[in-house]
Amino acid sequence: MTEETVTLTKKDFESGEEVRWCPGCGDYSILTAVQFLLPELDVRPENMVFVSGIGCAARFPYYMQTYGVHGIHGRAPAIATGVALARPDLHVWVIGGDGDMLSIGGNHLIHALRRNVNLKIMMFNNQIYGLTKGQYSPTSEVGKVTKSSPFGSLDHPFNPLSIALGAEATFVARTHDMDRKHMQATFKRMHEHQGAAFVEVFQNCNVFNDGAFDGILKRANRDNMLIELQHGEAIRFGAEKEFGVAVNEFGEPRVVDVEEVGVDGLLVHNEHREDPTLAFALSRLSAGPTTPTPVGVFRDVQRPIYDVEVQAQLAASVEKSGPGNLAKIMSSGATWSIE
């Protein structure tokens, strides 16, 4: 048996380093989902690089038996861009939290997405700063009482998917830490996408923001609160599929009773629409994890991939002008000799 055909297992992706998240943290189930998934994908551990910034989520690379960089706060998408730029052959996954990626690192996130660098970006959204012990985050709801907002936060929160779609990310999806199967399916799609992919993972911080997503993720609530997006199918949810999403007269998707509009009146989900407008509108359907919220793949389109294009530009230049000759370039233009 050659090395190429050795079947990998979950264990092959575990670094063996002691996992140090708080007991009960949602990060554990995300880590497990990733470690279960990777052996199913056609990747060798040595060809994977996990890059992170700072925060609880950012400890992720330490637990992966792959190459990894635990960087600085907010800069993971930039560091990862450097890895992918230098080596388009690698699988580069970026892990971070809502504070890391939307506050201090918001700029790098949107630019990595607009450039369409071949990065798989997973943002664990727990709507709180965990590692610094419980301050409100850029996704915390208005009025949130925390140590740094004892009278309630006045900050209007970001909608992470709206940000990603606004930056014209070519792959945008959402999943949550309560459903390993859904996570694995979503991460697999993320991996298969060529170009920048952004996945928001609803993640429970049981210490500083416990139950933030209970309104939609508690088993009893899921049927009526989670809207599973399926490409090519009418958007429906509810125990009896009695609810759906239809577009109103302003072009805005709204939750409707299927009985009222009829099945033909429902919006048919199309991940591959070039124009991100409708996907953006879908991301606005829920203002927070308290009303029916879509999960799954919002957008999956193709656009030239930055790191691949960079490589192609170099190759085209060699093709056109031959390989660079430094001595020749240095002595081009006016030169003179002194005997």
Add this chain to the structure above:
Amino acid sequence: MTIDTPVDPTTETLDRVVIRFAGDSGDGMQLVGDRFTELSAAFGNDLATLPNYPAEIRAPAGTIAGVSSFQVHISDHDIVTPGDAPNVLIAMNPAALVANLAEMVPGTTLIINSDSFEQRDLDKAGLTVNPLEDNSLAAYNVYQVPMTSITVSATKELGVKPRDAERSKNFFALGLLCWMYTRPTKPVIEWIESRFESKPQVLDANLAAFKAGRNFGETAELFDHPYEVRPASLRAGNYRNVIGNVATTYGLVAAAQSAKLPLVYASYPITPASDVLHELSKLKNFGIKTLQAEDEIAAASIAIGAAFAGSLAITGTSGPGVDLKSEAVSLAISLELPMVILDVQRGGPSTGLPTKTEQADLMLAMYGRHGESPLPIVAAYTPSQCFDAAFEACRIALKYRTPVMLLTDGYLANGAEPWLLPDLDSLPDISVEFATELNHGDEFWPYLRDPVTLARPWAIPGTPKLMHRIGGIEKSGIGLDGADGSGNISYSPENHEAMVRLRARKIAGIANDIPNVMLDDESGDAEVLVLGWGSTWGAITAGLRRIRARNLKVAHAHLMHLNPFPKDLGDVLSRYSKVLVPEMNLGQLSRLVRAEYLVDAQSYTKVMGVPFRAVEIENKILEMLG
């Protein structure tokens, strides 16, 4: 190159001349200065230049704030500075005259565009009386030349509108100066023809203006005779003219080639560093990847990612950008990855003087990071020497797996001089070996160090079995004499102390791998030592030549390595009773050497956004010699 027109028998030979073209920033002074420089370089003169322009792309026309100038010093012998003061000033308008007159010594020459001294031109320059009429210029050789009107009439037949024609007056000035200094005209004509190929009317107008300027000199009988400055007898070899930013670019490319590594350059546009990004961006067929990042922080972070992935990673900027990169640089220090941070220094603080030069980032390079975070510092000292400094910065970064700060400055970046082209084959081999095997039983320890350099192994993604994680958290990374080199997170107090000291020891140890101090002490018994670093080299060298011409003794030590210092620096300093440290800051190197060697170094500083003049150094040394 030979002169393509008959030499006037009355031609007077000069050994050197300093010419300053000055006009409004829309007048194209940098362009004609560049042309005159290229011509003189190709003619074989030694030369040095000093471009000086406002930060605004178009400051209010005709005002003193909008004056742009280009000074070029040409000679028939080895020179090291752009000259203290011009022998000839070309002033295209009253503001250019006013802004530069204070630097003109009586007896020097003013060539003035007399067409631009109308009342409104005078108003814009803040003049109440016309200096061409009030006898205030009596001490100078003043030549009033109606440059604009001659240019307009010379281009009339071409059907060029007068307003457009006026724009060619800089080529008139260039033509006139080419006649005055017996420059070959063919290269200029060829350059105009190729540069303006796509705009035939502009091409024709510029050509007509250039020829008109030349003919004016020859026929107007305003000037007694032309001058010539013969080619200089420099060291044998092939030369070209080069500015510092271009030399830096080629130094980085040469380092990547010698290291056999792909070059990644991530940068954010900033004056005066952007030209390095521009130059590298042209070299696609060298396999060089350039990325114009979303900000300075991203540029540094991208370089770190590229370094982790096995590239020679560079990020370039100027002072304000270094501030922003400092957190990432600290990460690179903790990760112990090779990387070069180019800082083309400019006047600060804040936006300061973006187009002017200064050396005030030395302390920033040395200490401008949180925690104990030492890194090597290499500083270039002439425009062409930026090549060697860039190569050296890369060599150290790669060998010691450390970020290195490469300091140049605005004067070096844009200043030009002839460059004896180096033999690329003779450059040292700085290639590195990536780790390929496990190094600790069945484990890979990313911090198991080389006992001599203390560098850690560089294992790049894609290498089977060597998967590892590195990060900014303190780690078990001693990796010497059996100590843990796993790189695993460690908060142990003893480990942190050992790691802080080890990182410092690694950088300090580089002193064993750099040359001794460059010392120029002709007689060997000078009492005064001038210690310099960076771009003050030219002014110090020229100042010393003057001192020595007076049969006085003075020594000059110049530093290219600012951290660590050359091993013998303390010994050298102790041999002189007086040490003078001229710097374009408020005494940063002098503080470092005072602290390090307890030497009573005298600081001599200037922060005007322009280099020292040789005479300033000369006078200061004379004062010290008593």
